[in-house]
Amino acid sequence: MCRFILARCGQAAIVLLVMSFVIYSLIGLMPGDPIDLMIASNPGATPEVVAHLRAIYGLDQPILLRYLHWLAAALQGDFGFSRTHAQPVMVVLLPALLQTCKLMLSSFIVSIVLAFTLGVYASLRPGGVADSIISLFAFAGISVPVFWLALVMILLFAVNWHVLPASGISTVGDGGFGDQIRHLILPVTTLALASTGQFTRFVRAAMIETLRMDHVRTARAKGAGEGRVVLIHALRNAMIPVVTVMALSFGSLFSGALITETMFAQPGMGKMIFDAIQGNDFNLALTGLLFATLVTLLSNLLADLAYGWLDPRIAL
Amino acid sequence: MIPAMPTTAATGTVRAPRPLVALDGIRVRFPAGRRTLTAVENVSLHVDPGETLALVGESGSGKSTLGNVVAGLQQPTAGTMRFRGQLLDKATTRAAQRAIQIIFQDPFGALDPRMPVSAIIAEPLLIQRIGTAAERASRTADLIERVGLPRDALNRYPHEFSGGQRQRIAIARALAPDPALIVADEPLSALDVSIQSQILNLLGELQRAHGLAYLFISHDLAVVYHLADPVAVLYLGRLMEVAPREGLFATPSHPYTTALLEAMPRIGRRHRRAVAIHGEMPSPLDPPSGCVFHTRCPKAQPLCSVEPPRLEPAPGRPTQLAACHFKA
Numbered sequence: 307m308c309r310f311i312l313a314r315c316g317q318a319a320i321v322l323l324v325m326s327f328v329i330y331s332l333i334g335l336m337p338g339d340p341i342d343l344m345i346a347s348n349p350g351a352t353p354e355v356v357a358h359l360r361a362i363y364g365l366d367q368p369i370l371l372r373y374l375h376w377l378a379a380a381l382q383g384d385f386g387f388s389r390t391h392a393q394p395v396m397v398v399l400l401p402a403l404l405q406t407c408k409l410m411l412s413s414f415i416v417s418i419v420l421a422f423t424l425g426v427y428a429s430l431r432p433g434g435v436a437d438s439i440i441s442l443f444a445f446a447g448i449s450v451p452v453f454w455l456a457l458v459m460i461l462l463f464a465v466n467w468h469v470l471p472a473s474g475i476s477t478v479g480d481g482g483f484g485d486q487i488r489h490l491i492l493p494v495t496t497l498a499l500a501s502t503g504q505f506t507r508f509v510r511a512a513m514i515e516t517l518r519m520d521h522v523r524t525a526r527a528k529g530a531g532e533g534r535v536v537l538i539h540a541l542r543n544a545m546i547p548v549v550t551v552m553a554l555s556f557g558s559l560f561s562g563a564l565i566t567e568t569m570f571a572q573p574g575m576g577k578m579i580f581d582a583i584q585g586n587d588f589n590l591a592l593t594g595l596l597f598a599t600l601v602t603l604l605s606n607l608l609a610d611l612a613y614g615w616l617d618p619r620i621a622l
Numbered sequence: 623m624i625p626a627m628p629t630t631a632a633t634g635t636v637r638a639p640r641p642l643v644a645l646d647g648i649r650v651r652f653p654a655g656r657r658t659l660t661a662v663e664n665v666s667l668h669v670d671p672g673e674t675l676a677l678v679g680e681s682g683s684g685k686s687t688l689g690n691v692v693a694g695l696q697q698p699t700a701g702t703m704r705f706r707g708q709l710l711d712k713a714t715t716r717a718a719q720r721a722i723q724i725i726f727q728d729p730f731g732a733l734d735p736r737m738p739v740s741a742i743i744a745e746p747l748l749i750q751r752i753g754t755a756a757e758r759a760s761r762t763a764d765l766i767e768r769v770g771l772p773r774d775a776l777n778r779y780p781h782e783f784s785g786g787q788r789q790r791i792a793i794a795r796a797l798a799p800d801p802a803l804i805v806a807d808e809p810l811s812a813l814d815v816s817i818q819s820q821i822l823n824l825l826g827e828l829q830r831a832h833g834l835a836y837l838f839i840s841h842d843l844a845v846v847y848h849l850a851d852p853v854a855v856l857y858l859g860r861l862m863e864v865a866p867r868e869g870l871f872a873t874p875s876h877p878y879t880t881a882l883l884e885a886m887p888r889i890g891r892r893h894r895r896a897v898a899i900h901g902e903m904p905s906p907l908d909p910p911s912g913c914v915f916h917t918r919c920p921k922a923q924p925l926c927s928v929e930p931p932r933l934e935p936a937p938g939r940p941t942q943l944a945a946c947h948f949k950a
Contacts, residue, residue, distance in 0.1 A: 520731030527693055527726075528746040528795070529719040542736050618779040619735060 318603040325599045333588050334369045340389050340586050386589035395593045406574035410559040413497035420502045425509025432514050447503025456496045456569035473571035493570040508551050512544035545616050553609030557602030640707050641668035642803055642835050648701035650687050659906050661687040662859040674836040676850030684859035685839045689805045693724040720750050723796035727808040729788035733780040740776035746798045765794040786817035803835040843886045855879050858914040865942035875936035875944035877921050921948050
């Protein structure tokens with residue numbers, strides 16, 4: 307178990323290293339660099355000044371050398387300076403990360419709770435009325451585009467009914483806990499509905515399959531009540547495919563929900579990374595993307611650990 | 623063993639000890655699209671304490687469905703089941719559930735892969751709230767040894783065992799609440815032949831030690847002859863013949879039983895099929911009229927396709943019942 311975790315952490319470190327090089331190269335190979343943008347905003351710059359600036363930024367050096375410089379600094383905890391924000395990368399990134407955590411964790415929890423409740427309930431009578439309604443809801447959640455759903459939510463709850471704020475993270479001059487929660491409701495619901503649909507389908511399918519298994523019949527023969535049969539004997543065995551899907555989508559949640567964050571003006575990771583790439587803010591984009599990679603790797607590691615806990619046949 | 627018929631009591635026949643389980647007119651139907659599938663039709667049987675009643679028949683004859691009814695896993699569409707003379711209601715169902723346990727055919731699927739063996743065996747006790755945790759633990763250890771597995775098996779998981787060992791675990795699990803009847807639903811057919819005899823002997827030993835009754839579901843007549851008495855033959859969900867073992871094997875009364883016995887492989891016997899059964903079993907969605915066996919019966923007469931025969935004693939053999947107009 308300990309060896310397994312150590313080995314996986316080692317793997318994660320290697321993947322991160324390779325990813326950092328790939329992302330660094332991709333950004334470095336993009337046409338245009340920060341200096342080009344400076345020239346565009348200051349057309350009077352002479353070629354000497356430009357060359358001087360390039361030398362200061364180190365952009366006159368080969369990309370491999372630049373990468374090694376960056377890596378040496380990053381390993382010491384220095385991720386550089388954000389060009390567009392004129393602040394250290396971490397000062398920009400941490401608030402965005404915090405905001406993303408709030409948004410993603412709450413929508414993830416909401417969708418998991420909903421998906422298990424609905425999926426398990428639907429699986430008890432496949433083809434029944436409840437199952438049909440839940441399946442319809444799940445398909446709607448999967449197929450409705452997020453931007454449309456976000457617009458409809460804003461239109462209904464903020465514009466027509468004035469019950470919830472349309473965007474932002476807090477009201478100017480308020481900013482209390484309740485106020486922040488109110489600002490989270492619409493984006494969280496929008497994000498949760500989409501993944502709830504997908505998760506519900508998986509929970510339902512896995513449960514229907516497990517409920518047909520012989521050991522579930524054995525549990526009934528032991529005299530176990532329906533609740534015990536469903537929750538202890540079936541659900542725990544149905545968890546493995548479900549956990550896989552959830553862990554994978556958890557990782558992708560952190561690279562940001564660009565559309566949702568944009569629609570509701572939530573300053574999260576998705577918006578930050580997108581803006582950083584647009585603005586040739588190399589350091590910020592690079593660090594943001596690496597964080598997303600790290601979270602994906604960690605959630606997969608957690609999923610693997612969960613398998614071992616869920617299924618004794620998988621020895622770690 | 624006589625099917626529970628009201629006439630028996632009315633004529634004042636002295637009955638053996640009160641039956642453990644008595645089925646009366648059991649019918650099980652399943653919706654199959656717009657049609658209905660009749661899996662079991664009008665079956666009346668009883669199992670006495672300590673006896674082994676065998677249910678034999680081809681696949682699809684309704685054996686397992688009937689076993690599930692007895693084990694409480696399947697609600698009958700019609701008919702009643704009595705346990706120790708009492709109709710099953712809310713209060714008695716719990717006691718019956720405890721006293722009637724079931725072993726399934728496939729020992730690989732029947733055990734929850736997530737549970738250690740100790741939890742699998744102790745769960746019936748936990749559910750029925752029998753004993754303290756310590757008592758349950760000692761009973762579990764006792765049970766695992768009684769089915770011939772070492773104590774350290776308790777800490778392991780089902781996938782670490784072979785088919786025969788898993789079937790032993792399933793038996794220990796069934797024994798846990800100290801049942802009076804075990805429904806054994808083809809407990810041997812998923813096992814290797816060498817293991818089959820071990821499990822068969824184990825079932826015999828346990829029966830002698832605990833006074834258990836078995837409802838033994840099988841299509842293997844050799845095993846049935848070895849273990850069971852009496853024997854009930856099912857075809858398309860209906861009882862064809864119910865008789866003590868010796869009578870049924872020596873002088874079968876129903877042509878279907880005769881055909882089954884003819885089809886039984888025996889060492890040293892020349893290949894001869896006097897009354898081979900022709901064709902396949904008709905669909906239970908659309909059973910034949912009259913006697914359901916008439917489409918394949920060598921003795922079939924015009925009457926058979928019109929009038930369903932009643933289960934009645936064969937001439938001169940009051941304990942051997944057959945549902946045939948022309949019983950031998």
